Amino acid sequence: MVEFFLEGVISVAGSASATARAIRSLVETDRDKIHGLGRGSDSALRMHGVAGRRVGLTASATAAELELSVPTISAALKRFESAAILQEVTGRKRGELYIYGAYLNVLQAEQ
Numbered sequence: 227m228v229e230f231f232l233e234g235v236i237s238v239a240g241s242a243s244a245t246a247r248a249i250r251s252l253v254e255t256d257r258d259k260i261h262g263l264g265r266g267s268d269s270a271l272r273m274h275g276v277a278g279r280r281v282g283l284t285a286s287a288t289a290a291e292l293e294l295s296v297p298t299i300s301a302a303l304k305r306f307e308s309a310a311i312l313q314e315v316t317g318r319k320r321g322e323l324y325i326y327g328a329y330l331n332v333l334q335a336e337q
Contacts (some may be wrong), residue, residue: 248332249332249333253278256309257274259309259311260306260311266298266301266305269292269294269302270302270305272294273288273299273303274306276292277312277324277326282324283312283324284321284322284323285299285303288303306324311326312324312325312326
């Protein structure tokens with residue numbers, strides 16, 4: 227009984243470790259893309275941190291959280307979409323919702 231339990235613990239720990247490595251690799255790759263975006267990369271890097279903590283991002287909520295202007299965040303969201311870091315999922319012109327799809331895919335693959 228104890229062996230079975232320990233095998234399960236080892237398996238889960240290995241899976242969690244692999245997921246953490248995959249997320250770290252994704253974040254590093256995306257940060258390299260952000261540095262390549264040029265102007266506004268400081269605010270973009272801050273927004274990237276928010277993307278890793280929340281499932282969805284809106285310009286207004288992210289601007290409030292980071293204490294930046296909505297136009298600044300909106301521009302960064304568009305650049306992230308162009309760089310294939312975030313995906314806009316509503317198809318609307320206003321009130322867009324962006325998700326960090328690759329990050330979610332890594333988490334879902336673990337299940």
